Amino acid sequence: MTSSIPWLASLRTSILSLLAIAIAVVIGLYLLTDFDGPSTAQTQSPSSVDDGHDDHAGHDHVGHDAANSLELTSQARANLRLQTEPVTVGPYTKYAEVPGMVTPWPGKTHISITSPLTGVINAIHVSRGELIASGSPMFRLRLTHQDLVETQEDFLLQLGQLDVEDREIQRLSAITSSGAVSGKTRLAREYEREKLLAGLRAAKQSMLLHGLTEQQIATIERDRTLIREVIVRAPWVEEDNSLHHEALSQATNRMAGNPEARLASMQPPPLDDHGHTHIDAEFVVSELDVRRGESVTAGQQISQISDFSQLLIEGLAYQRDARLLRQAADTHAEVQATMSGPDGDVEMIGGLNVIYIGNKIETESRSLAFYVGLENEIERDEVRNQKRYVSWRFKPGQRLTLRLPVSRIENSIVVPKDAVAEEGLNRFVFIENGDHFDRVAVEIVARDSVHVAIRNDGQIWPGQQIAVRGAHQLQMEMKNRGGGAIDPHAGHNH
Structure with a gap:
């Protein structure tokens, strides 16, 4: 009985040692699994093992701030009619804008053709809208x-x-x-x-x-x-x-x-x-006042021919613009005019000068008329039935805006107004960066209906390609993709 007691004690010690070793192994495995994460075999899906597919394949985020960068497809660029131009630094001229209208040059544009004597119109050799030269036969x-x-x-x-x-x-x-x-x-x-x-x-x-x-x-x-x-x-x-x-x-x-x-x-x-x-x-037959077989008297107007090569723009200046108008006329400063183009773009007309200022204030509008010379050009020329018909670019009655120079700001970045997007107190432009457009906050120094002057403070640099139209649409697209707060992984399905 006494001899069996040491053997039991030894067996008990061995079992306790083995149990302690097993507990230590289990604890070690648990700790390794908790800190090292799952094994490679567990984290790889069959598809990733087979074809090496990466959810971020094709998206290079190097050099782009995801919160202020927007990737556009070629279709999106076409839909926006997106245009880019290099950033340049130069002077910005501030203009005051007044309404204007293209008018004939009094005593120069229109010429009346009168019957030299009493008779009957036997033949009419011209058509309305036809371009004729001096000495051309008009009536018999x-x-x-x-x-x-x-x-x-x-x-x-x-x-x-x-x-x-x-x-x-x-x-x-x-x-x-x-x-x-x-x-x-x-x-x-x-x-x-x-x-x-x-x-x-x-x-x-x-x-x-x-x-x-x-x-x-x-x-x-x-x-x-x-x-x-x-x-x-x-x-x-x-x-x-x-x-x-x-x-x-x-x-x-x-x-x-x-x-x-x-x-x-x-x-x-x-x-x-x-x-x-x-x-x-050369003249355009602008009016035909008689018909064949009609009896006319001496001195009666039978037609009107017009020379539209030189016209005037009648501007209406108000009291606040009187000083600028006199200054532009005295210094022969360049006056600009803008008009809407066929696709909605603003068409700029430069190289204009004030010809003369009126001497009468309109009683109702309280405006002062002034006149700017306008050189015209033929935009369409067609020959039909051996008769030449032309259409001039500028036509009397067209509405436009005249711009009188006010002041000049040096060392500015001048961009079209459609190149700047607004959101609250912030103003942004979009710089082309590969297949992305990066949004950059800028400070506006001055602006008008055509151009915006941006402070040259290093936010954007000369030579960078900037989106000169569609900035507002780009800003709205960036907000829509972000859902308010910008998600760096927006558009990526993990």
């Missing part, structure tokens, strides 16, 4: 003017009397040399011939003023028949912008010739320093 008029008919009759009568006098003078010259007739008789005949020539010159001037041409008058003299129709032509334009008829110039020059010569043989002398010089001019 059948004469019913009694004064012109009588003038032609007197002209033919005097031509016949002149023929008689010429033959008589020739006869007297032949017999005077033989002494049969005194020289006094021949001299009386020559005086009578001078009277006839003076009457012919007066009749010719009268027919020219009635609208007949030199060629028509020469035809009357050659064929001894009356003119029944006249052609009304577009007038010629001189260097001083005056209108001129070629027939009148030829008549004036021919009257300066030898009065002894017959009218048919008179030749125009060369033009002197004060002669007429034509310039190339």
